Amino acid sequence: MLRLICLAVAGLFAASAVPTSAPVPPAEVAPMGLITLGLEEELDRVEKLLADADKYSDNEEQLMRAGGVIACLSQAAIEHADHEQAKYAAPALRDAALELQSVGDHEEAVAVQETLKQAWEGKSEGEHEREHGWDELIGMYEMMEEMNDRNGGLSRSLRRSRGRESEQLNASTNAILALAMMADHNYLIEEEDAKTWDQLSIDYQQAMTGLIGAIKEKDQDKIAEFYKAGNRACDKCHEQFRD
Structure with a gap:
């Protein structure tokens, strides 16, 4: 019994030790300006993919990919040394992008897109943690x-x-x-x-x-x-x- 408890505690410590920050500081990977430009590009991509409800099923895979890219770029912006340059709400943007990857239909996707737009304008509702595991973004x-x-x-x-x-x-x-x-x-x-x-x-x-x-x-x-x-x-x- 004692051994099982010790193993459980060890497991908890191992889980808590999993790093949530990027394995390489984002500032050493790409300039903040390009990360922001990349986000703008992907948000435009989402808008085009959702423009026609009849083509939703054809665009579903591309939409999931765009959501993953936005999530990664948003997390990079959060952790970037120049993150104060961002006028958008990066944590809210990331969370909306994660949600976009699991929507079930066009109507749900459009609702998430509205949240993305709000976050891009610097507006957010609710709590959005700055930390997030990089292995869960895309x-x-x-x-x-x-x-x-x-x-x-x-x-x-x-x-x-x-x-x-x-x-x-x-x-x-x-x-x-x-x-x-x-x-x-x-x-x-x-x-x-x-x-x-x-x-x-x-x-x-x-x-x-x-x-x-x-x-x-x-x-x-x-x-x-x-x-x-x-x-x-x-x-x-x-x-x-x-x-």
């Missing part, structure tokens, strides 16, 4: 699909970069998503795989963070270097962990 499938699509968008910068913030968004958003990837060990079969998973995640994050600066500087050689580094991390990860 599903792994949705994350991987989003990163893959954005990686395709980054390939255009290989040809010629104009240095615009809009070009940097795919890199900055993928860099932030990599934090959620790094934190999520739920899909690992063996405990010893965690070290490799974390290293590949940080390799990808660092490549995307480097790519932000390379695109800004219009340095085509560096763009190619960081783009290839990101793809190498992805390939190694798929070789080891994809079924």
